[in-house]
Amino acid sequence: MDTADGLGATDSTRRLKIMQDSVAGTFGVMDAVVVLGLKTIALSEITSYRWLVLMIAAEWGRSGQVAAITFYHYLKPTGKGVFHKQSIKLPQDLFLGLGSLLTLSGLLILFDVHRW
Template sequence: MVGVGLGAILGLFDEILNYLGFPLPVRSGLIVALWLKLTGGLHLDGVVDTADGLGVTDTTRRLAVMQDSVTGAFGVMAAIVVLGLKTIALSQISSDRGLIIMIAAGWGRWGQVGAIAFYPYLKPTGKGAFHKQQIKLPEDLLWGLITLLVITGVWIAFHQQKWRLGLESVIMGCILALGIGFWFYRRLGGHTGDTYGAVVEWTEALILCSLSRDLTF
C-alpha cells in the first residue's frame, strides 16, 4: 500500500511535468530522481551494499562487507544499472505512466514483504530485524496482493483492450517479486535489511522494463 501511494505521488508529479511541457526522457529522469528523494535512498543503499557483499568471493566475509559504510565498485555499478534501467524504461512508456509506476512500486514492496515472510534473517539485530519480528502472516501478504489485484482490475475495466498487459503485470509482478527474494536467499542463505531494499529496487526496475515493451510510443 505504501508503494501504491508513492506511485500515485510520482504519477501526479509526472502529470505536472507533462503539463509544463517537459519531454518524456526529461520527465522520466526527474521522476526517478524524485523517487530516490522520497525514499531517502534507503532501498538503493541496500542495492549498493548487497552488490558489494555478493562481489566478495570469500562467502564468510559477505555480511561484514555489506555492513561496511565504504562503497565499493560493485555497489556503484549496481546503483548505476538500477537507476539507468528505471530511467530508460520509463522513457519508453508513454501512456498510463502513473498507474505503471504505482504497480511497479507496489510489487517492489510486496516482494520485500515476501522476503521478510519466507526467509531467515541473517543477523540478530539490524535495520531490517524489526520487520521480521513484527510481520503478521498471512494478512500482510494478502492485503498487499489484494490491493495490487484491485488496482490492476480497475485499470483493465477502464482499458479493456489492455487486459493482456494487466494480466502480464500481475504475472511478472509475482514472478519478479518472489523470484528476486529467492535469488538473494540462495546466494546468501537468508536476508538482511540491505537485501530487503535490493528486492524493492530490482523488482521495480525489472517490472518497468517488462511493461515498457507494450507501452511504447
C-alpha cells in the same frame, strides 16, 4: 549496493563484513549506475497508463519486501529485519496492499475522462 559489494568479494568470510560497511564500494557504485540507467530507460518506454504501471511497480516492490522478510531466514539473530519479521501478519499485509492497489487503479480507470 551492499549486496553488489558483497558479491564482488572473493573471500566468503569477508563478504558479510563488506556488506555491513556503510561505505559504497566499486561494485556497489557500478550496480547503482546500471540499475538507475535501466529504470530510466524503462520509464521512458512506457507510453500509456504510466501512473498505473508505477503503482503496480511500487506495490510489487513492497509486497516483495514483505514476502522476503517473512520467508527468508537471517544470518544474524539480531538486526533491523527481526523487528519487522515479528510484526508482519500474513496474509493480511499482502492482501491489504493488493486490495488498495486494485481499488485505486479501478477507480482511476473508471473515472478516466479521456476514455469516455
